[in-house]
Amino acid sequence: MKCLTEKCYKTAVSYGYCLTCWNRLDVKDRNKAVRALTEYGKWQLEELNASIFDNIEMQKAEGCYCHEALAKPSGADFYKMNTFGLYFPPKDRVLYSQTIDARNDGRPTEASVCIPSDSNFKFSFGTKIEDTLADGIERDQEWRGIKQQIIYLRKVDKPNKGFLCWGDGDWYSLCYGKITTNLNLIDDRLSKTPGIYWEKTFLKINFQKEKIQTAIPPGLSLKTDRKDYDYLNRRVTTLASLAISAESDSRFLWHVRAFKKENDSLIGNVRFGVYGEHVKSLFFARDLPLTETGRKRPILHWVSAHKRRVASGEDIDIEKYLRGTRLLDIGDTTFMITRPCEREDEGWLDFARKNGRWV
Numbered sequence: 001m002k003c004l005t006e007k008c009y010k011t012a013v014s015y016g017y018c019l020t021c022w023n024r025l026d027v028k029d030r031n032k033a034v035r036a037l038t039e040y041g042k043w044q045l046e047e048l049n050a051s052i053f054d055n056i057e058m059q060k061a062e063g064c065y066c067h068e069a070l071a072k073p074s075g076a077d078f079y080k081m082n083t084f085g086l087y088f089p090p091k092d093r094v095l096y097s098q099t100i101d102a103r104n105d106g107r108p109t110e111a112s113v114c115i116p117s118d119s120n121f122k123f124s125f126g127t128k129i130e131d132t133l134a135d136g137i138e139r140d141q142e143w144r145g146i147k148q149q150i151i152y153l154r155k156v157d158k159p160n161k162g163f164l165c166w167g168d169g170d171w172y173s174l175c176y177g178k179i180t181t182n183l184n185l186i187d188d189r190l191s192k193t194p195g196i197y198w199e200k201t202f203l204k205i206n207f208q209k210e211k212i213q214t215a216i217p218p219g220l221s222l223k224t225d226r227k228d229y230d231y232l233n234r235r236v237t238t239l240a241s242l243a244i245s246a247e248s249d250s251r252f253l254w255h256v257r258a259f260k261k262e263n264d265s266l267i268g269n270v271r272f273g274v275y276g277e278h279v280k281s282l283f284f285a286r287d288l289p290l291t292e293t294g295r296k297r298p299i300l301h302w303v304s305a306h307k308r309r310v311a312s313g314e315d316i317d318i319e320k321y322l323r324g325t326r327l328l329d330i331g332d333t334t335f336m337i338t339r340p341c342e343r344e345d346e347g348w349l350d351f352a353r354k355n356g357r358w359v
Contacts, residue, residue: 004033064196065183070217071200073175081152081175083352085257085271086114087250095245102207105248107170111153113246114270143186145185147313150177151243159202162218169206169213175199176239177318203236212237232358248290254279257348258299266355268333280307280316282335286328 003010003018010018012143015033017025025033053167089095152175159171176199183190186197202215214233216222220227253273285305288294294301309316326345328335338344 023319025315041084041280052309062179064198065187065190066197069219071163071173071202073200075179077152077154077173077175077200080154080353081112082269083090083266084110084112084152084154084349084353085259085269086115086150087112087246087271087273088116089250089273090253090275090339093246093249095242095249097242097245098234098244100205100210100212100241100244102210105244107207107243108153108247109155111243111247113151113243115149116147126176145180145182146178147181148179150179151239152177153240154209155242156202159215163202163353165204165213165215165283167204167206167211168209169204169211172203172205172240174201174203174236174240174243176201196204201232201236203240205240208297212240216344249273252340254340257336257338257344258333259336259352260332261334261355262332269352277310277316277319278302278306279337280347281309282328282337283316283318283321284309284314286330290331295331298331298335301330302335321332 001016001074002008003012003021004016005018005021008018008021010020013019014022015030017033020023022030034188063358064073077263154173155172155176156173159173173220177195178186179195180186180197181194182192183195183197184192190197201217205211206213214229214236216229217232220229220232250271250273254276256272256274256279258270258272259266260267282302282305285298288301288305288308290298290301294304322337326337328337336344336348
């Protein structure tokens with residue numbers, strides 16, 4: 001196949017382009033080329049790897065670093081984040097990242113989204129029109145050294161002391177975490193060691209006007225620090241709207257929640273938006289013998305089972321399995337399945353908050 005670039009006669013080796021022409025394309029054009037040759041709608045579960053779940057275990061209140069000019073996440077923030085369940089969307093979903101759609105997305109009390117570095121998902125804090133949708137294939141410098149980014153939005157009664165906002169709307173707190181291979185890349189005053197870096201700030205959301213307004217943190221003046229505030233407001237707007245959009249979009253997917261019970265406590269609670277083929281593979285995984293890896297990491301057992309089922313061509317009737325229970329136990333992990341456009345058991349969050357613990 002010849003390179004798609006006009007007047008180039010080299011052999012195509014990367015999404016229709018030769019290596020030289022591919023390196024000359026900007027990120028936007030590369031993303032277009034990848035989407036043109038990728039079968040979207042088929043999120044590849046096998047692209048998840050052990051590092052994602054290692055990262056989840058790293059999300060602890062102790063030992064993390066926090067932005068000194070903003071608020072510090074509290075133990076309650078971590079507890080509520082964990083019991084709510086961090087959400088991993090498929091890589092092929094297109095989400096709003098700088099605006100909200102209150103009529104379709106509603107007014108969530110909580111929302112979260114996790115973006116691993118290998119998820120082929122991109123968002124920008126830019127101001128261009130094309131950046132209002134979070135979509136893409138390649139990373140920019142914002143991802144240098146980052147293994148995973150976490151966004152958790154929660155409605156609150158009031159902000160911490162010193163945060164001011166004159167806009168109308170409901171108060172929310174936003175926790176934004178980065179799991180990095182080198183903390184020094186985020187803050188050059190920190191050591192060159194792996195770790196997690198958190199920012200917490202407050203904002204108001206006016207759902208009627210579909211507007212997000214970031215609270216002014218203590219020590220920041222609009223008279224002298226206007227550019228800094230404008231960047232913070234743009235970033236918070238991007239993150240909050242992305243979490244709301246991802247949470248709303250999740251209802252159109254099969255929803256799989258994975259958690260563990262240990263001594264009547266709930267730990268390791270995460271959520272996945274998946275397609276029907278991956279739910280079939282979850283039932284397939286239940287009937288396969290557990291290897292040592294499967295016993296230790298049942299989610300990776302699900303991943304390997306998906307590969308085997310696809311390779312064998314075996315089909316599974318989901319409805320037949322769902323006539324029994326929505327809960328599947330694999331190893332020490334329980335998987336709870338919810339159909340698209342069907343509400344998860346309303347008593348789940350109360351149960352999680354009552355029995356959950358942070359480890």
